[in-house]
Amino acid sequence: MTMNYYVRKAAFYLAALWAAVTLNFVIPRMLPGNPVDILMAKLQQRGGTVDPAARQAYETLLGTGGRDSVFHEYVTYLGNLLRGELGVSVSAFPAKVSDVIAGSLPWTIVLVGLSTLLSFLFGVGLGAVVGWKRGTWLDSLVPATTVLSAVPYFWLALILVALLSTGLGWFPLSGGYDVVLDPGWSAEFIGSAIYHGILPALTIVISSIGGWLLGMRNMMVSAMSEDYVLTARAKGLRDSRIMIRYAARNAVLPSVAGFAISLGFVVSGSIVTELVFSYPGIGSKLLQAVQNNDYALMQGIFLVITIAVLGANLVVDLLYGLIDARTRDRSAVA
Amino acid sequence: MTNLSPLTEVTPEVPRSRNRWRGLLPRWSPRLGAGLGLAGAIVLFGLIGPLLTSDPATIRDIGLTPPSGEHVLGTTVTGQDILAQLALSTRGSLQIGLLVGIMATLLSGVFGIAGAYAGGVVDEVFSLFSNVMLVIPGLPLVIVIAGFVPPDQRGTATISLVLAITGWAAAARVLRAQTLSLRNRDYVAAARVSGEKTWRVICVEILPNLLPILASQFVFAVVLAILSEAGLSFLGLGAANSSTLGTMLYYAQNGFALQREAWWWFVPPGLIIALFGGALALINFSIDEIINPKLRDRARRKRDVVAVLPETAAAEQDAVLTVKNLNVVYQADTPVHAVKDVSLTLRRGEILGLAGESGCGKTTLAYAINRLHRPPAEVTSGSVVFHDRDGEDIDVLALAPEELRAFRWVKLSMVFQGAMNSLNPVTPVRAQLQDVLRTHRSDMSTSDREQQCVEVFRLVGIDPERLGSYPHELSGGMRQRVMIATALLLDPQVMIMDEPTTALDVLVQREILNEIRRLRDELSFAVVFITHDLPLLLELSDRIAVMRDGEVIEYSTAEDLYLRPQHPYTRQLLASFPSLTGERGALIP
């Protein structure tokens, strides 16, 4: 039975991955416009060679306009993906799409990963306390943080920049590091990267913490009326222990299970946030690609973001199997 | 039906209302008022504002003037009036929000409700599809789609459709879960048995009960759509020729409003989005309270006002627990006197039965003895005195919190009705036994603790191997044994058992009862046994108290109660249980 849960989860994420890859293949073919011609024109502007091979590479990605069978295109497309060949970027010509992504992905993973983790921990922790201390002044935190999560990420970023960078001069306006430094593993560079990352991270944390807090608080309130909490009180356990081991331990489960939904919002928000800060992450690159009709890069980035999100969700799901023994034994559908 | 909350015992007088919708309306609260007021003001601003303000497109040579009498919110870099732009953009954003909200809710309804009701393969496929749509990040997908559509073909309808397609999945999941639970309700089965058609069952029986959730999901979809559209427009990927709050921010960003410190340009649009989102969130709080009544605001706990009675009469000989004139009141709008002047004495080693029907106050009384009652329940007067083995008298109602904690389970332990729910589902039972020892016997060594757990498991007849099991791996009877084992850990003098066998089948109930009797004989703790099952008490207890409407109406030995019941209600209760062996046919009218 135990295997069942993990096998089922793995199968689900494979299906989701296949859906994303296929979506990526279908979208340019279904929508109006002739992306291949636009790309070739761009390529020419940048001084690229307009040989048939380059055209063919783009056509595999975006559609040949009916010359080859769709099935043939699809197989070639999957083959290229497996080999990691995502084509050549027009906006960063002559760099390959995979190289552009490799250069920017770590920035986003560290920024979004760390801030999501922080916001989850703070949000869930605060939510547990607010739920436990229900009926005290802490209740007013709930509407306050909820309003914060209705604030557009990029607008909050603008306000923070206006206040803390332009106004007070505490943080740099934009960028991922001090441009006079050479990227590398030097203490100076890492310090600069952290310094530049604080405001973008703050934006993400402030915007996303309300959702975690509210969800956890509501589940905490429900869990507190459960019989096992009553039993724990009857047992004479210390309040802190009842709160953590009995109430919060159960209340956190839906938050973890709902991680997928929340992560989608955070990733979406952080893409726009990166633009405000001109952060050298993958969100900025996606926008650069869109603005320059760099379809190959656009698709590559979409795939990579999707894979990263799917991967994160898979990890969370596996973790969920660890913290809730019941799921492992249940034979329900994903 | 195993919720032990004492509140469920009180059935409040429900005001007669002929309006079926009333139950679906949120309860009025300041939060709801603020939310509705704010959202209404913004909607009005979007509806009427554009009619009252000047043409937002008019270009003047007064670029970036700060707010003044003529231009209340200042001007843009090209001298356009910001208030006028704000009104028009608010209307644009609200339109998209509404459009997307409706489409996304429809989509989630089809995939969530219809799929869940149909069940089987349809449900599996729909659910898989929703989950896949859920994990594929929405905005990147929208950006890619918007990126492929040439700007001149990017109309409001296209953008709305794309946002709806990428934004329905989370709601579908919520609706599916709720529909799955509703379709298994008996009233749905009853409608099917009476011959209702499927579409009528969904629309008339299920849908009305989903309305609060649909409303909350709709509100959520509107906020999400406005936020996503703003993000998209801010990136320059919004609908062509549209004016929304997002496009305003796009122009502000590209007009370097931030760098030029023209706060009046970029602050108002974001503020409107935030306020509208916040207002809808406040409305959603109230809707959530309909969906989950536990979330309703509760009065803060007042301290129990206990008029401590001087010990007038000496405690009865051999008593271990004396309850005197205990009163418990639920401090609701109309206070409910749940326990009225109850006096009971529990003798050492005796089994005292507490009989009564739902709402009679028997559970409230049991909880108040150990001060487990929660607000709005309050002990208004009376005393609970525990007479310890060593001769000391403990006034339970006067104990300080820390003393109370040390008193619980050591002197008096409890076994509740739903053993499934009394055990923490996420930890093995060992941890839940160990917890007790760790708290109350902190000087015990790890191996002694383990030894103690093994011992109580043997005592109640469970294989100690089972210590490592999770509650869901045990049968109902087994779980109740685990609870009894836990209750025995600290060798308590009193055990309060609240309907410990009600949820069990007769054969298992018989085993557990025999177990309780045997353990009581061996370990000589006293038991307060609460149940509605009078025959069971007559067989098991030494003395029985019958409760009705918060009062003990008869209190005597089991034999007297059975052979010589005094109160008419006791006689009625006794007559409610036909005998398996007695004469047959007398009951048929």
Add this chain to the structure above:
Amino acid sequence: MTTLEVRGLTKTFHKLCAVDDVSFTLTPGRTVALVGESGSGKSTIARMIARLVRPTSGEIVLTGQDGEPVPQRKYRDHVQMIFQDPFASLNPFHTVEHHLARPLRLHGRSRAEVPHLLERVSLTPDFAHRRPHELSGGQRQRVAIARALAPGAKVIVADEPVSMLDVSIRLGVLKLLARLQREENLAVLYITHDLATARHFSDEVLVMHRGRIVERGDSDDVLTRPEDPYTRRLAAAAPDPETRFSSARFSRGGPS
């Protein structure tokens, strides 16, 4: 009159046999009790007869007054069900009237009969406008009984109709059922875990254990002189104060 015959009824869920080759007949004017513990398959039988669950094999044959089999589409005119939990079997959104008027309309009768239906279950006509949360458990179950009668059903399946009710009103509801059964000459299947009420309110008893009928016969015979070991254990497990105090009753004289 309408007779319902169950032949070789079997239901398997995920390879587990919930109901195994069960046969019995419900005839007008007689009550058959189906007794067993939770998980014995008795509720599954109820749901199969009510056509909420499809049998894996076996058949349910309904014979009308004329001795002809009742056509499938008329099945629900004849067979109705009363559910266990009156708090779950009435839709909180709808009034009592809705619960009664719908089945009346669906089976070609007039909603003007609602007050009459309410009277038959000893409720006043003004209950029609109330909603379930305004009713007590016993009142709800009376509405549920009226709903089952609304289509003019002649076969009633009552699945634990009183086990969720307060003890002091259980007998009242059972007596109501017995009265209606006699007045309307109904065929009733009474499903319960309570041997005592099964004995008092039924003519025939079927004892179920793990999906099979282990013992059947006249209710008095089966329950006072059980032959099957499982039935014996069930009968012995029920609380019985009589044994404890019978000697006291003898020595000191019985109650008035």
